Amino acid sequence: MKFEVTEHPNPTSGERIAEILQNPGFGTNFTDHTTVVDWSADAGWQDARIEPYGPITLDPAASVLHYASEIFEGMKAYLHPDGSVYTFRPFANAARMNASARRMALPEIDEEVFVQSLEVLVAKDKAWVPAGDGEALYLRPFMFGTEAFLGVRPSQTVTYRVIASPAGNFFGGELKPVKIWVSRDYVRAAPGGTGAAKTGGNYAGSLAAQAQAAQKGCQQVLFLDPLHENAIEELGGMNVFLVTNDGRLLTPELTGTILEGVTRSSIIQLAQDRGLTVEERRVGLEEWAKGAADGTIVEAFACGTAAVVTPIGELLDGDQTITMTGDFSTTLALREELLGIQTGKVEDRHGWLHKLA
DSSP, rough: OOOOOOOSSSSOOOHHHHHHHHOSSSSSSSEEEEEEEEEEEEEEEEEEEEEOOOOOOOOBHHHHHHOOOOOOEEEEEEEEEOOEEEOOOHHHHHHHHHHHHHHHTTTOOOOHHHHHHHHHHHHHGGGOOOTTTTTTEEEEEEEEEEEEEOOSOOOOOEEEEEEEEEEEOTTOOOOOOOOEESSSSSOOOOSSSSSSSSOOOHHTTTHHHHHHHHHHOOOOEEEEEGTTTTHHHESSSSSSOOOOOOOEEEEOOOOOOSSSOOOHHHHHHHHTTTOOEEEOOOBBBBHHHHHHHHSSEEEEEETTTTEEEEEEEEEEEETTEEEOOOOOOHHHHHHHHHHHHHHTOOOOOOEEEEEOO
């Protein structure tokens, strides 16, 4: 598909970009351009283009505003030592976006067009890719219904876009173990629901629990499955792993209520490469608490595109605190290897990298 290009009339100066990249933060600054492809039920995907980043004009009756007809993805583009820019497993993200589209009654997009939309945007705004340790250009592909109507049915017009934002550490500052709050008042998803889709409503539904976590001095919230003896599910936006003292890696199995993370599947592969035994199964909160107390479970970490791999130091469940006593050696080794592959410093044995620019 050919992308027509409209240049930004007032691009950000090199000096201002350099200033932003000194402290990129996360999700607060955006590059000069956006990729756009439109869809209609009659014509399919059409009008592929790059245009200046800016506000989107929507009819007040647009489907997305009334029926949450929306999905998105999250990816990163890394600057490699030779000056080229690579992303990580983009076709896995494309496949997941299409799975989300099927669940949310939105049109699937050709995986090659999805990847091409990343390539043309990063090539145009390559100057925004930060070079700091662990930093990257965060890519946000998203799709939403634009048809103006009031009535519960799939939108007959849709737009797909990609925006980009330079990103530092998701939790800010140096990497250190985070504190997690256990939600007993809310659940993230239910069987047959949208838990496996990457759709904005799942995240909106997590915000009340996230606010509780913040009040308790925690950086994230852990959701449970009350239908299965409070099995752990995932955090507000990340998957969870536990490390045992006998070389096992435990993570909740994919039952349709948990998002199938690209980082999650990559961690599973890297752990198996290291000889760790990976168990994808239901893991009860009680098992975690008992394992931490008797030394069976020595590490815990969260993983996702934004946070990469982040150690969990404490889990707060009401008045009970579960403390991880290990040295996070396995967690940090997996993080270092994953980041090393993404940034071109470690051999990409599995062919996960894709050059964007």
